[in-house]
Amino acid sequence: xxxxxxGVLSVLSxxxxxxxxxxxxxxxxxxxxxxxxIGTFFSYLLGAFLGYTPLVGSIVGMIGAMEVxxxxxxxxxxxxxxxxxxxxxxxxxxxxxxKRGR
Numbered sequence: 001x002x003x004x005x006x007g008v009l010s011v012l013s014x015x016x017x018x019x020x021x022x023x024x025x026x027x028x029x030x031x032x033x034x035x036x037x038i039g040t041f042f043s044y045l046l047g048a049f050l051g052y053t054p055l056v057g058s059i060v061g062m063i064g065a066m067e068v069x070x071x072x073x074x075x076x077x078x079x080x081x082x083x084x085x086x087x088x089x090x091x092x093x094x095x096x097x098x099k100r101g102r
Contacts, residue, residue, distance in 0.1 A: 020079070020083075021051075023079065024051060024057075024058075024061050024079060024080060025044065025047050025048060025051055025061075026044075026047075027061040027062070027064040027065040027068070027069065027076070027079070027080075028043075028047035028050060028051050028057060028060050028061040028064055029043040029044045029046075029047040029064075030043075030064045030065075030068040030069065031060055031061065031063055031064025031067065031068060032046055032047060032064075033068075034064070034067060034068050047061075058080040058081065061076075061079075061080055062076040062077060062079070062080050063076075065079060065080075
């Protein structure tokens with residue numbers, strides 16, 4: 001039972017990861033289309049390279065989501081930094097539980 005649940009959660013996690021990555025790539029590509037007027041194919045190609053540049057890709061994508069999609073800063077920040085914030089919260093919870101258990 002646990003093995004099947006683990007498999008389902010793995011597939012679900014991978015699906016969410018790919019979906020969020022595509023939305024992030026779309027935000028970066030939208031920024032390039034707005035700023036430089038380049039076509040969709042080249043903006044996605046450039047976005048794919050820039051998207052894997054730490055911090056720079058996130059900042060460009062966040063600006064793209066705010067300027068092109070008219071998102072609020074906290075919505076765009078959640079898209080690009082939400083995973084990092086969730087990881088930090090989970091680490092803090094784990095440390096607190098370990099200290100309480102001692």
